[in-house]
Amino acid sequence: MAEDKPHIRGVGLTKYFGGVLALNAVSLEFFPGHVVALVGDNGAGKSTLVKILSGIHQPDAGEIWVGDTQLTHLSPHRARAYGIETVYQHLSLCDNLDAAANVMLGQEPVRLRIGPFRVIDKVRSVEEARRRISEVGVSLDDFSKPVRSLSGGQRQAVAIARAMVNAHRLIMFDEPTAALGVRQTKATLDLVRRVADQGVAVILISHNLDDVFAVADRVVALRLGQVMLDKPFKSTTREEVVACMTGLSFRSQTPQ
């Protein structure tokens, strides 16, 4: 599934918040079909990197490339247009709307257009949402329930299905399993894998090394805004990852 060329490249990404250096010359490549686990202690810079790649924060230095195109002045809107999406831990779903409406929000098929008014084709909208949710491997029996009454795992699936509508290049998950139980965590990690298998580059932020080693192709550890480790998961160990996250000494036996 993986191709030779990265979908997205960050080069020398640097970000200050006042006097705090949140990201320090971070250079990383994200390949189609590959899950990169991004780990690091609280405040290491993980969310900052995700927010830069999704256009929420502007870097103070560094470049973002999509193929041969450099993305400057990236905004969330432009990031979305390039097929870059983010799923946050605190899911930004509309609780009072049903699953179909959440997945299709702003992209509903239109039945009729009268001047500035649009009549949404509800039947096609539900069909399309159903297709997209089943594509991420989850079945919902009732699409008309407000999402507030769904389980954490089902809500996660709705959020991922919505992100997948656009995410043909890169999808980033910022701690998607932090609030989930064991079964839901496994279901979400399976989803993350399936999303990657569709040829999308994936970044998964998790504090849980079990999650990381279950699903990642590559592990990147950040510490104080710097990349301390960037290796295929097969050539690293938990001990090395923890040592890189914490800065405690560990001598790798394997050449880089």
Ligand SMILES: Nc1ncnc2c1ncn2[C@@H]1O[C@H](COP(=O)(O)OP(=O)(O)OP(=O)(O)O)[C@@H](O)[C@H]1O
């Ligand atoms: N909007 C902001 N304003 C000021 N400082 C910020 C802001 N966002 C992040 N920071 C600072 O930047 C550093 C990196 O934060 P970031 O949120 O990227 O860490 P993180 O690795 O995601 O941590 P966590 O695991 O706790 O979510 C921290 O020192 C944080 O206090």
Ligand SMILES: [Mg+2]
């Ligand atoms: Mg964070």
